[in-house]
Amino acid sequence: MAITRVSRAFKDISLSFVPHPVTKDLPILKNESAIRRSIRNLVETIPTERFFNSLLGSEVRSSLFDFVDYGTAVVIQDQIRTTINNFEPRVSNVRVDVEPQPDQNTFEVTVIFDIIGQEFPTQEFTFILEATR
C-alpha cells in the first residue's frame, strides 16, 4: 500500500488586520488562501528588499516599464515561475500564464499549481501587475 503524505494545514496571519465582525479575532489565511498570498508576496518582493535574504523575490517590477507585449510577458512569466520554484516549497506543477493588456498598460498573471501533501484540487488564481509610477 502506497504511503500518502499529508502535511499539516497551512495557517498564516492576514496583514489586513481587519477584525472579525463577531468574534473580533484577527483574520487568518488557511491552506490555499495562505499559499496564494505567499506567492503574491514572493512575486511582489523586490530582491534585496528583505533583510539578510537578498535573493528573495522576483524582478518583475523592473519589467513593468518595458513594452507591454508578449516578449515582456515571457520574461515576467519566467521570473515568476523561477521565484515560485525557488521559494515556495509547498506547491508543485506550477504553470504561469502572463497575458499582456497594452490598452491598460498591465499584465494579467494567472498562476496554476498543486498543493503538496493536501487533498486540494489544482489551484488557480489571477492577479494584475501594473506599474504604479
Added chain:
Amino acid sequence: MPFTKFTNLDFDQIKASIKEYLRANSNFTDFDFEGSNFSVLIDTLAYNTYITAFNANMVVNESFLDSATLRENVVSLARNIGYTPRSRTAAKAQVTVTVPTTSTSPTLTLQAGLVCVGTTDETSYIFSIPENISTTIKNGQAVFGTQDEPINVYQGTFLTKQFVVDGSLDQRFILENSFIDTSTIVVYVKGPADSGLGREYELAKNIVGINPTSEIYF
C-alpha cells in the same frame, strides 16, 4: 536552538529562535515559509532584536576603557581616572633675538604672536611665542634670550579666544580648534577692575593646595 538562549547576536540565529518558539507555542504554521505574511512579522521582530542587541553590545563595549573604540568615549573614561589626553605638539625652537634700536625707552617687548619664519626644503614655517617677552635695552640693542637661556618659539600661529562669563554654573569654555598644542595655552581672566589682559590663571594638574580662591584652570 532553545528559545531561552539570549546570547544570539546574528539575525539568522534570532530568527531561528523566534521560529522555535512559534513552533511550540502557536497555532500558526506558515512561519517556516519565506513568502508568508508571518515571515514578514518575524523578519521585523528579528531585525528589531538584532539592532537592539547590536546597540547594547556597542554601548557596553564603549563603557569600558579596555574595549572602547571611539576616541571621545576613551577620553571620557580616561578623564574619570584623572588622565588628560595629550594634544598635538608644536615643533619648538630655541633662539636668541637681537634687535638694534634707537628707542629711548629702557625696555623693549616682543609681543605674543608671530616672531619669525623659518624656511627649509622650499617650505616656510612660521613660529610664534605665546606670551610677551620684555628685555632691557643696552648699548642700543635689545637681546631676547641668551646662549644659556634662549627663548622658545613654537611652530604655528598664535591665536586668542575671548569668552564672556555669563555667571551660569554650567558654562563651558570650549576651544574648538583641534590643532591646539595645549601645553602653550595661557589663560587670563579679566574683571571689571582689572587692566590689560587681566590676571593670569595657572594650569592645575592636581587638587593639592587648591582652595576656593585659587586662580586656576584645568
